[in-house]
Amino acid sequence: MAKxxxxxxxxMVITLWIIVTIxxxxxxxxxxxxxxxxxxxxxxxxQNLEAHYHLDEPVFIQYAIxxxxxxxxxxxxxxxxxxxxxxxxxxxxxxxxxxxxITSLLIAIISGIILGIxxxxxxxxxxxxxxxxxxxxGISVPNFIMATLLIQQLAVTWEIFPVATWASPMHMILxxxxxxxxxxxxxxxxxxSSMIEVLNQDxxxxxxxxxxTTFQIVTKHALRNAxxxxxxxxxxxxxxxLTGSFVIEKIFAIPGMGKYFINGINDRDYPVIMGTTVFYSxxxxxxxxxxxxAYGILDPRIKLHKRGE
Amino acid sequence: xxxxxxxxxxxxxxxxxxxxxxxxSNAEMIAKPSISYWKDAWMRLSGNKLSMAGLVMLVLLxxxxxxxPLLTPYSYDHxxxxxxxxxxxxxxxxxxxxxxxxxxxxxxxxxRISLFVGFMAAIIDFIIGVAYGGFSGYKGGRTDxxxxxxxxxxxxxxxxxxxxxxxxxxxxGLFTIIIALTVTGWVGMARIVRGQVLxxxxxxxxLASRTFGxxxxxxxxxxxxPNTMGPIIVQMTLTVPTAIFAEAFLSFLxxxxxxxxxxxxxxxxxxxxxxxxxxxxxxxxPAFFISLTMFAFxxxxxxxxxxxxxxxxx
Numbered sequence: 250m251a252k253x254x255x256x257x258x259x260x261m262v263i264t265l266w267i268i269v270t271i272x273x274x275x276x277x278x279x280x281x282x283x284x285x286x287x288x289x290x291x292x293x294x295x296q297n298l299e300a301h302y303h304l305d306e307p308v309f310i311q312y313a314i315x316x317x318x319x320x321x322x323x324x325x326x327x328x329x330x331x332x333x334x335x336x337x338x339x340x341x342x343x344x345x346x347x348x349x350x351i352t353s354l355l356i357a358i359i360s361g362i363i364l365g366i367x368x369x370x371x372x373x374x375x376x377x378x379x380x381x382x383x384x385x386x387g388i389s390v391p392n393f394i395m396a397t398l399l400i401q402q403l404a405v406t407w408e409i410f411p412v413a414t415w416a417s418p419m420h421m422i423l424x425x426x427x428x429x430x431x432x433x434x435x436x437x438x439x440x441x442s443s444m445i446e447v448l449n450q451d452x453x454x455x456x457x458x459x460x461x462t463t464f465q466i467v468t469k470h471a472l473r474n475a476x477x478x479x480x481x482x483x484x485x486x487x488x489x490x491l492t493g494s495f496v497i498e499k500i501f502a503i504p505g506m507g508k509y510f511i512n513g514i515n516d517r518d519y520p521v522i523m524g525t526t527v528f529y530s531x532x533x534x535x536x537x538x539x540x541x542x543a544y545g546i547l548d549p550r551i552k553l554h555k556r557g558e
Numbered sequence: 559x560x561x562x563x564x565x566x567x568x569x570x571x572x573x574x575x576x577x578x579x580x581x582x583s584n585a586e587m588i589a590k591p592s593i594s595y596w597k598d599a600w601m602r603l604s605g606n607k608l609s610m611a612g613l614v615m616l617v618l619l620x621x622x623x624x625x626x627p628l629l630t631p632y633s634y635d636h637x638x639x640x641x642x643x644x645x646x647x648x649x650x651x652x653x654x655x656x657x658x659x660x661x662x663x664x665x666x667x668x669x670r671i672s673l674f675v676g677f678m679a680a681i682i683d684f685i686i687g688v689a690y691g692g693f694s695g696y697k698g699g700r701t702d703x704x705x706x707x708x709x710x711x712x713x714x715x716x717x718x719x720x721x722x723x724x725x726x727x728x729x730x731g732l733f734t735i736i737i738a739l740t741v742t743g744w745v746g747m748a749r750i751v752r753g754q755v756l757x758x759x760x761x762x763x764x765l766a767s768r769t770f771g772x773x774x775x776x777x778x779x780x781x782x783x784p785n786t787m788g789p790i791i792v793q794m795t796l797t798v799p800t801a802i803f804a805e806a807f808l809s810f811l812x813x814x815x816x817x818x819x820x821x822x823x824x825x826x827x828x829x830x831x832x833x834x835x836x837x838x839x840x841x842x843x844p845a846f847f848i849s850l851t852m853f854a855f856x857x858x859x860x861x862x863x864x865x866x867x868x869x870x871x872x
Contacts, residue, residue, distance in 0.1 A: 264711050271720075275727045389853035391803055393810050394845040397830055401838075492718040496810055500830070511811060514726055522726065526719055533716050 250545070257541070261534050268530045269523075273315055276519045277308055315523075324524030329516045335524035338509045343528075345415060346498070346505035350490050352425040357432035357486070362479070364433070365440025366467060369475075372445055380437060387434025393496045396427035400500070413502040424501045428493050432486045436479055444475040473547070480544050484537040491529060599788075602865040609861020615854040619847070623673050626666025634667040635659065635818035643837050653839040655828065664820055665843050671821040672802050672851065675735055679801035680794045682740040687747025688790070692778045694748070695755030706752070712745045721804060725813040732815050735808060739801050750793050754786035788866030795859035799852045806848055822848045 299305045303314055318325055324335035368380035390398075403423060404412040410423050447453065448471055456466045498507035506525060513521030593601070603609055627634060630651075637657040644654040652661035694705040724738035755778070758764060764781045772780070783790075802822075808814045809823025820828075822844040829841030 260710075264715075267711055268715060271715075272723060275723050279727050385853060385856060386849075388856055390849045391806055391845075391852070393807075393830070394826065394841075394849065397841060397845070488716055488718075492716070492807075496807065499811070514722065515812065517726070522723070526723060529719055530716055 254542070257538055261538060264534055265527075265531055269316065269319060269527055270312075272523050272526050273312055274308075276523055277311070279517070279519075319527065324527070325520045327513075327518055327521050329518040329521075335521055338521065339506060339524065339528055342504065342506035342509050345503060346494055346507060349415075349421070349424060349428065349494060349497070349503065349505060350487075352421055353428035353490055354432065354487070356425055356429040357436060357490075358479075360429075361433040361436025362440050362476070364437040366444055366472075366475075368437070368441040369444035369448060370463065370467070372448075377441075381441070384434040384437045384441075387430045387437075390430070392427055392431055392493045393500060395430050396424065396497055396500045399423045399427055413500075415501070415503045415505075420501075424497050424503060427500075428490055428497045431493065432489060435482065435486065439479050439482065440475060443478045444471060447471045447475045477544070477548050480540060480547065484533075484540040487536045487540075488533050491533065599862075599865040603861050606861040606864065608857045609865075612854040612857035612861070615850060616858065619669060619851055619854065620673065622666055623669035626669065627663050630660055630663045632660035632663045634664045634820070643832075643840075645837075646839055652843045653837075655825075655840055656832070661839060661843055664825060665822075665847060668820050668822045668825055668844060669847060669851075671732065671815060671819065672805060672823075672848070675732070675739070675805045675821070676798035676802040676851075676855075678736045679739045679743060680797040682736070683744045683747045683797050684790065684794055686740065686744040688751050688783065690744070691748035691751030691753075692755055692782065693774075695752035696759055696774055696778055696782070698756070698759075702752075709745055709748060712742070713749070715742065717742050718804065718807065721808065722811070722813065725808060730808075730813050730816055732819075735805055735814065739804055743797065743801070747790070747793055747797070750789050751786060754789060755782050758782050758785055792859060792863045792866060795855055795862055799855040799859075802848070802851055802855075 296305070303311050306314070315325070322336075324339065326334050327338065364380045364384070368377040371377050400412055400423065404410045411417075411420050414420060415424075453466060453470060456470050461469075494505060495507040495511055497503070498505045499511055506528075509521060510525040510529075512518070513525060603613075632650075637659055639657060641650075641654055643656055644650055646653045646661075650660050650662065652665055654660055655664070690705065690709075694702045694709075720742045721738045724741060725734060728734040728738065759782065764777060767777050767781050805814060805821060806823030806826065809821050810827045812827075814824050815821050825844035826841060826848065829837070829844060832840055
């Protein structure tokens, strides 16, 4: 186990370094300097600006400087908003995004699992068909469309919820639901199919023969095994929620990290794009790692050090 | 009491006593007529109503993408500024947008772009994935190990984030979208093909083929690929909606195709900005058809997964 964790940590650092490198050189492959489109600046000002951001140095020197500052967790300044650093943007945006992400993940996991269990218990019954129709719709409708429908119906027509921004718990409900529908549908389908498989096993029949109630069987015997496949895709789901949050934050005008990332892209503010990308990637890699470890703990049959062989 | 005996009268015709025709030829035959893998898969797929509905929807969507824009007298970029934001009518079936362009024509023109992106992404993923995964799995050993390391690293990259970065660098446009989607997208296909090839490469028919001196390329093409087509097709049907979704997502962020060409994502984005002014048709039609396409591909993919899985074969 310890050896596995060390190996994984090492691989994580390598992956992150590759992401940093790809991001850095991609951003520098874009023709033109970020100051070109600005209003006419004099030659001297232009040179001073470039010197200030090390843009007059050769690319490899810039790369070394960037890696060096990353090692001290410094993502550098924003070029377009010179008063704020990328670190400040992340510091301001991340808590909001995390709040949104965690709320929607919780909604997705809890309601997805409940929906999946209900469908599995009534396999081929009315509830099963209803839950699965719901799930297929959840997968098919992109989250930005779901968000618009929710705003249109619940916020504009019925005026139950506020339309946008991020101020009170009431503001959180619509964006979280919009972000949660896709993952919820995936979880519901996965829970259903693995639950059906588990419920047909002999040890469940034994439990039933002992006279346990359905509730006891599900919670004590079936759920733990049925949830293993769900845990394996949690990492991917976190990635989905994370990228999904870009559009959701844009639609609901939520001041999260996605907003800074999208603004960075629209302004071609390269330090911001690089900083947020690296931060997002590091976060995702960490999540995947945690999911793998959790999987090993929950399923003793998995020998972690043998994975990937 | 003895029941009254009835007289049994049965006519026995002479042809009952003829010798069997050619008794030796199929006396041993006890099997059902043999059904090929594809026929069997098709039979199971056609039994799945939802998947067949998905297939029919897809055929209709493709037909409409081809012929839809021809059904109206308008072109997708023809502006009539005096007829902006008209609701659906007999004149404009899906209404018009703010520049007076016919939404019906634009919707089906958008279908061409979205479906084109989806299918191209799937085909390119297929080509790269099969070549890479097939080679890696077939070679095995160190080559395989090295090639899989690369895959592992690429797999760890956040997909949409990388696509967004590539789009920033290459600039918006139809072909850059396809390139960005495939640069990161082929990895999944390569993994599947490699896994299948690893399983199959020591099967008897492959060994026989190699004993006869077949080269790697021939063995992969003739012996291995046909047997891995099931999972590959399933993966492709799931790649198409992912690509369509990614394109809509990128267009939504302003990184998609550029005006006057419009994909569904671009149209939905435009429609979103006017949803509060009540022009519902501007969002509804592109949104509805994105969802319908995703739905059709997803249910078809599910059905194919069941139909092509040899484990489920009866």
